[in-house]
Amino acid sequence: MDKLRAMELFVATAEQGSFSAAGRHYGLSPASVTRRIDDLEGQLGVSLLHRSTRAVTLTENGERYLQDARDILDSVRAADTAAADRQERPHGLLRVHSRTMFGVSVLSRLQPAFSDAYPDLVVDLHLSETPARMREDGFDLDFRIAPPTEAGLVRRRLFLSRRILVASPDYLSRHGTPRAPTDLAGHACLGYWISNEPVYWRFRLPDGEIELPMTCAFVSNNGLVLLNMALAGRGIALLDDYTVADHLAAGRLVQLLPEIRVTNATFDEGVFVTYRESSYLPGKLRVYIDFVVRNWSDALRNGDGFGPVA
Numbered sequence: 265m266d267k268l269r270a271m272e273l274f275v276a277t278a279e280q281g282s283f284s285a286a287g288r289h290y291g292l293s294p295a296s297v298t299r300r301i302d303d304l305e306g307q308l309g310v311s312l313l314h315r316s317t318r319a320v321t322l323t324e325n326g327e328r329y330l331q332d333a334r335d336i337l338d339s340v341r342a343a344d345t346a347a348a349d350r351q352e353r354p355h356g357l358l359r360v361h362s363r364t365m366f367g368v369s370v371l372s373r374l375q376p377a378f379s380d381a382y383p384d385l386v387v388d389l390h391l392s393e394t395p396a397r398m399r400e401d402g403f404d405l406d407f408r409i410a411p412p413t414e415a416g417l418v419r420r421r422l423f424l425s426r427r428i429l430v431a432s433p434d435y436l437s438r439h440g441t442p443r444a445p446t447d448l449a450g451h452a453c454l455g456y457w458i459s460n461e462p463v464y465w466r467f468r469l470p471d472g473e474i475e476l477p478m479t480c481a482f483v484s485n486n487g488l489v490l491l492n493m494a495l496a497g498r499g500i501a502l503l504d505d506y507t508v509a510d511h512l513a514a515g516r517l518v519q520l521l522p523e524i525r526v527t528n529a530t531f532d533e534g535v536f537v538t539y540r541e542s543s544y545l546p547g548k549l550r551v552y553i554d555f556v557v558r559n560w561s562d563a564l565r566n567g568d569g570f571g572p573v574a
Contacts, residue, residue: 268340270304271333273297274312278330279400282320334399334416338542354548355384361396362389362407365487365507366535370560371407378555385548393458393485398540404549406538409504410530416541422557423506423535427527429520430508434497442500442520445469445476452481452499454490456528465502468525502528506535 276286283294283301290297305312312326322330362371371389378387390396396406398417406412411419435452442448445467455463455478463478481499484490487507494501495516511517525531537553539545 267304267307268337270300271337274301274304275330275333275337277301277313277320278322278326338540341542353384354382354551356548357386357388358405358548358552359388359403360390360405360407360552361401361403362391363409363487364391364393365491365504366407366409367391368488369507371556374556374559377559378552381555382551385551387552395538398538404539404546405552408536408538409533411536412538417538418541419536419538420553421534421536422553423560425504425506425533425535426525426531427502427533428505428508428522429500429502429526430494430512430517431500431520432495432497432516433518435494435499436518438497441518445474445521445524445526448476448478448500453478454493454499454501455480455483456485456487456490456502457483458485464528466527466531467521468531502526504533 273286273290273292276289277283277297280286280289283297286292287294287297301313308329310325310329311323312329314321314323360371367389368391375387375389390403395408395412396403398406398414407422409425411421439451442451445465448465453463453465457463457480463480463483464475465478466473466475482490482493484493487503490501491503491507491511493499494503495511500520508517512519527533537556539549
C-alpha cells in the first residue's frame with residue numbers, strides 16, 4: 265500500500281465530506297478511494313471514518329489522525345519543494361485568492377510584468393468577497409483585508425491602508441459637499457452590504473468615535489460595483505484608498521471629510537497575505553509575495569495614483 269497516497273485520500277475525503285469528491289480531485293473512482301482508506305484503517309487497526317448513505321464523518325480517532333496526516337503531508341511537500349527550489353526557477357501552478365477590489369486594483373495590474381519575470385509560473389487568480397478555505401480549496405495564497413483567525417495559517421501584513429469617502433465632482437455639484445459626518449444623512453450613500461444588518465459607518469473625531477446608521481440609496485456586496493456607481497455620479501461611497509487612488513489623481517473622484525478617519529469595520533486596516541503554516545516557504549510563494557511588495561508600495565498609492573511596475 266502507498267501509505268502517503270492513502271493519507272492524501274483520507275485527508276481529501278475528510279475535507280470534502282465524500283469519497284466521490286476526493287476521487288474527482290485525484291482522478292480515481294469512489295470505490296478505489298474507499299478501498300485505499302479501508303486498507304489504511306486495517307493497517308492502523310482503528311476506524312477513521314463513519315460511513316452512511318448521506319455523509320462521511322470523522323470518528324474520534326479520525327479527528328486526531330487528520331491533523332497528524334496533514335502535518336506529515338505538509339512536511340513531505342515542503343521537502344519536495346525545497347529540493348526543487350534549489351535546482352530550478354519557480355515553475356508550476358500558483359493558486360491565489362484575493363478580495364475582489366485588491367485583485368482588480370493591484371494584482372491584475374501587476375500580473376503582466378510578473379508573467380514576464382517568471383514565465384514558467386502559472387498564476388490561477390480567484391476573486392471573491394469572502395476568505396478562501398486554504399486547505400479545502402487548494403489555494404497557496406490569500407490576500408485579505410483582515411488577519412486570519414484559523415489555526416495553521418501564517419499571516420503577514422503587506423500594506424497599511426485606510427477607507428475614505430469619495431464622490432464624483434458631478435454628484436457634488438448637484439447635491440453639495442458634506443462638511444461633517446451628520447451631513448451624510450441628506451445624501452445618497454452607497455453601502456457595502458453582505459448581511460441583513462443595517463449599514464453603519466464609524467467616524468474617529470478629536471473627542472472620540474461615533475457610529476452612524478446610513479440610509480443607503482444603493483447597496484452591493486462588491487466594491488467594484490460601488491466604485492462604478494460613484495464614478496457615475498450616483499452617490500457617496502466608502503472605499504479602500506488603493507482602489508480609488510488613480511481616480512482621485514485624475515479628478516474623476518473627490519475625497520470627502522479628509523481630516524476624519526472613517527470605516528465600516530475596523531480602523532486597524534491593511535492588506536494581509538495568508539498562507540499555510542510550513543517549515544519551508546515554497547519559492548513560488550516567496551517570489552510572488554516579494555514581487556507584489558516590491559512593485560506596489562504605500563508611496564505608489566499615496567502619490568499620483570498607480571505608477572509603472574519597476
